[in-house]
Amino acid sequence: MIRPTLALFVRALREDNRAKFPTIIRTVAVLFLLLLVWMNESDFAHNTAPGLALLTMIAMVNFFGLTITGIGMFCSAITEEKEDGTLSLLRMTRLNPLAIVLGKSTARLTSGLLFIAVQIPFTVLCIALGGTSFAQIFKVYAILGAYLFFLCNLGLLWSVLSRRTSRAVGMTLLTLALIYVLPFILYFSTGGFLFGMRAALTPLQQLQSRLVGANPFFDLISTVVPFWGFPFAADSIAPSLMGGLVCFLIAWAVFDRFSSEAATTRSPRKPGSRKRRFPRPWRLAIAWKDFQFGLGGKRGILIRLIIYAALLAGILGWIHHFNHLSQRDVGGAISTVAVMIFSVELGILASRIFGTERKRKTLGSLYVLPSSTASLIGQKILGTVLTFIPCLVLWIAGQMILDASPHTEHFALRWSEVSSALALALSRYIVFAVLVAYLSLRMRKGALLIGLLAIFLELIITNIVLFRFVFGRQIILNGNDWQTAISHLQLTVAAILLVTSLVLALLIPRRLAICAAED
């Protein structure tokens, strides 16, 4: 009984042991830790608790890094078998649902836990640096481990329920947002800080407090900087473990129902099952195809615009009910949400622009059209860019509200100060989009994930270099002209990112030709 149950798990562990990539990733993690220590070296002399500062940084980097990689790793546990059509073959063997679910998820979890474990001996350096204790370090890793366990099983659950990895990733992100982000927004927007001072809380307020308290992010902050003193009891380990276990049990219970041949293959659509006809192709046919079939064409734009606007109006209205929002708050919130939605859509569309053609093996039939590669790429970009219209409309609406607010002059005065930061942010978006598009031509899966990780690493390194290392020295060398120094540094990084984008963009046509020939 136990042998077939563990068969997949053992195989996955063996593969992990033989593969070079996980070892490289773990080595990179350790080197990154040492880099953090080296970068913090300049702070040691004038920091009362350099060990604690380092531990805080390690905890935050791990939390966000694990979230990004974890979602990518765990959400494909079962869907990759469904996409390859091998799940039914697995089910024909002696492997029972428990063996499959356990084997496909636990090996990945083990790999993730090893990633954390390998850091512990080096993180103990924080004690030698001062300001932290072993108990704090242990708790940080316990929180991260429990969070990873929850993430693994949540990803597994959506992987069982979904037909495609992209859907599993989307639903996992949505669930995480509902569990962690939404209660946090509601908690603070409705005066959550005051809850602790009240004698009696409503059941909704109690639920909000508990959900915010169970957020591992706040638990990590409470652990590494306890003097910040959150008003709620932050203990995420037990809720994370319980949540993970519940997700695993549900995944196991529903596995049979969602892994049958009928559930894993999409039933053919009947003639006329689509209610509308798409307009006839434009002269730029490839742009038309990507626009219509990417995110739904004009109707898709309208629907998304209505959904985004309705959600924003609902949330802002709800917050306004508890805390009065100024015109500037509303304008700022709309613009910020527009940028956030744009970031998500940019990532998805950048991974799809060539990735979908590559998966469907349709690049070859596009490549033999009598037009240049530049025209092909240009049309695909045009078809994709048009789908950003809802974000643009939202952002313009937010800006118009901001402009009409009484604090606009004050904001306009600060424009010169933020221009270099804006240039850096824009170049970061460009390099991210180009990198993901390029990676989607190099790998069949995980382009978006690796693109996100690359930007995440760039963010950390740039910020450490900018704000801790170079920036600190600039102040020492140039006196107090810190604004000019930081602006120059931001523009330098922006220029480096743009050059990187250009190099990657120049590599795309050649890669496209190779992929078209491979199809």
Place this chain on the structure above:
Amino acid sequence: MDHVIDIRNLRHAYKNHVAVQDITFTVAARSIHGFVGPNGAGKTTTLKILATLLKPQNGRIGIFGQDIVGMRNFVRRKIGYMPDHFSMYRQMTVFEYLDFFGAAYGLGQLQRDKVIADVLALTDMAGRKDDFIQGLSRGMQQRVSLARVLVHDPELLLLDEPASGLDPRARIELMEILQELRRLGKTIFISSHILSELAELCDAVTILDRGTVKYTGSMRGLIASDGAESACLLTLTAGHPPALDALRALPGIKTVTPGAESPAEIALTFEKEHLSPNAILTAAISAGAQVVSFTEDVKHLNQAFMDLTEPGVRT
């Protein structure tokens, strides 16, 4: 224009693996030219080079007299390439799919309407034009794929194993469509790893093995080149001993073997130099036998293929 395709000393390698080595052959206009070889012989590489998906590393390739590298867009307008797998936008309907490719080739809306109606009629898909591609059977998808190739009215069709994975009925129907296309003046260059599949369809054939051309020329020439012996199967209305005697008496006959269970089916082998199939048929009829059918043995083509290609898997 005598030759639509003119390949001279083509060589292409993937890193250390030489896919095609110094191959030379031509394809005549308005013909169906088979391109046959075992798996890994280099057929798909050659077809991808012809379709402008790969650049030839050595040698010269002309299509309609134009260099394939220098005149890429001209060549692309003249060819219709169908790969060996289904690469389709399955969320589209048949009409949307063809309409998209028509527009991508620069056809106006009215022209597209007419062309799409024509190609749907030719491929017998007119009744399914509003169906989603995703819901079509493999044979139907192959027809849509062929319709897509025809939508810009190319003069040369490059078809990479179009019958692969189709059931016998779909194969026969596909071959009928190809014959109709030949009648319409198209040149068809079709690859397969089964020679007998193309035997009745093709005017000429090129056999490729391990990246080199083993034979190029007419189909009849291939049969003639296959050693000194030939074989055929003669079917009579009933067993007829006098006919057997007459056949055995023919000069150049090697064996005359009536079927053990059905004596009316007679397998014959003969020397091609001394005896023609016509003489065999005449002898049987003269002896008073009533002939139901007379076929050259299919195994003969397969044997020719086996003789030309080397055993084992290419490494």
